[in-house]
Amino acid sequence: MDYENKLVLAPMVRVGTLPLRLLAAQYGADITYGEEIIDHKFVKCERRINDSVGSIDFVEKGTESVVFRTCHAERNRVVFQLGTSDAVRALSAAQIVCKDVAAVDINMGCPKAFSVGGGMGAALLSKPELIHDILTTLKRNLDTPVTCKIRLLKSPQDTVELARQIEKTGVSALAVHGRKVPDRPKDPAKWNEIADVVAALSIPVIANGDVCDYGDFQRIKISTGASSVMVARGALWNASMFSPSGKLPWEDVKREYLRKSILWDNDVKSTKQTLREMIIHYSCLELPEGKGVNNSETLADLAQLYGEEKYYQFVSKNRWLMNGYR
Numbered sequence: 529m530d531y532e533n534k535l536v537l538a539p540m541v542r543v544g545t546l547p548l549r550l551l552a553a554q555y556g557a558d559i560t561y562g563e564e565i566i567d568h569k570f571v572k573c574e575r576r577i578n579d580s581v582g583s584i585d586f587v588e589k590g591t592e593s594v595v596f597r598t599c600h601a602e603r604n605r606v607v608f609q610l611g612t613s614d615a616v617r618a619l620s621a622a623q624i625v626c627k628d629v630a631a632v633d634i635n636m637g638c639p640k641a642f643s644v645g646g647g648m649g650a651a652l653l654s655k656p657e658l659i660h661d662i663l664t665t666l667k668r669n670l671d672t673p674v675t676c677k678i679r680l681l682k683s684p685q686d687t688v689e690l691a692r693q694i695e696k697t698g699v700s701a702l703a704v705h706g707r708k709v710p711d712r713p714k715d716p717a718k719w720n721e722i723a724d725v726v727a728a729l730s731i732p733v734i735a736n737g738d739v740c741d742y743g744d745f746q747r748i749k750i751s752t753g754a755s756s757v758m759v760a761r762g763a764l765w766n767a768s769m770f771s772p773s774g775k776l777p778w779e780d781v782k783r784e785y786l787r788k789s790i791l792w793d794n795d796v797k798s799t800k801q802t803l804r805e806m807i808i809h810y811s812c813l814e815l816p817e818g819k820g821v822n823n824s825e826t827l828a829d830l831a832q833l834y835g836e837e838k839y840y841q842f843v844s845k846n847r848w849l850m851n852g853y854r
């Protein structure tokens with residue numbers, strides 16, 4: 529896995545499932561992260577080939593719910609992101625999936641109470657020994673590249689110091705979200721503090737925060753010195769932002785997203801959440817479209833809402849045929 533000069537789809541809980549990852553890649557993303565999955569949950573999963581959909585599924589034993597779905601087409605660019613607070617459990621989880629993904633990443637930035645309360649996400653930022661333990665355990669035992677994603681610490685010196693310690697564990701790259709733990713998404717990302725990390729490290733740094741248009745890729749690269757850039761919200765709202773030829777109308781991107789959701793039989797909750805995020809950004813959930821998405825219970829309902837019934841029926845009948853082309 530080469531981390532230089534890459535455009536990267538960020539990890540996004542609930543929405544970063546297979547259809548959004550494939551959509552981003554279709555428009556030009558080189559690396560696509562999956563949503564964060566907690567190790568406690570993933571260690572209960574088993575790998576299954578899903579011949580009907582043409583996917584590789586990781587299914588929670590007992591509940592039969594698909595926790596992670598991937599496919600051969602994304603094998604060399606998909607990054608599996610883990611939420612963890614324990615090296616041994618992280619390794620057990622990573623070993624289940626590592627042969628089917630391009631890299632394994634540890635989330636060290638999530639500020640949500642659920643993560644921090646469980647000692648995961650941003651809670652790790654104040655525990656450099658635990659970070660060292662988790663990353664070196666994964667490095668020693670996996671052939672797959674290992675990376676992590678952090679937020680900025682209180683001072684630029686603290687961030688650089690932590691980044692240097694992370695680099696020493698042998699990780700292949702470090703993604704830096706240019707916000708501090710208490711910052712809100714509307715607070716501007718501090719590209720200058722990402723630049724301090726880039727200047728201090730030899731491994732590739734992936735700069736993240738406030739990139740919404742293709743032109744922003746160049747701006748953040750120049751500002752930070754990072755050669756790779758990661759995007760979350762900009763890509764969620766309109767995944768065609770990865771395209772050098774400019775953004776497509778969001779109506780077209782949304783339709784393409786829905787078709788991919790149908791083709792890959794995505795979890796309807798994930799598809800609804802992604803459509804909702806797009807609608808909130810471009811329109812309003814109180815209008816008929818938003819209400820229609822909220823009231824939909826199945827992918828068939830969504831297909832009907834967007835006039836894609838024929839496509840839905842075609843895929844349902846011909847999945848076995850389409851598998852051959854994937």
Ligand code: FNR
Binds near residue numbers: 637638
């Ligand atoms: C996120 N983010 C996030 N980060 C992470 O490491 N793991 C995750 O699962 C998630 N989930 C998530 C969901 C959603 C809906 C959003 C909007 C964000 C944070 C994300 O990867 C990124 O670091 C920030 O959003 C900053 O990038 P942008 O949005 O300014 O491009």
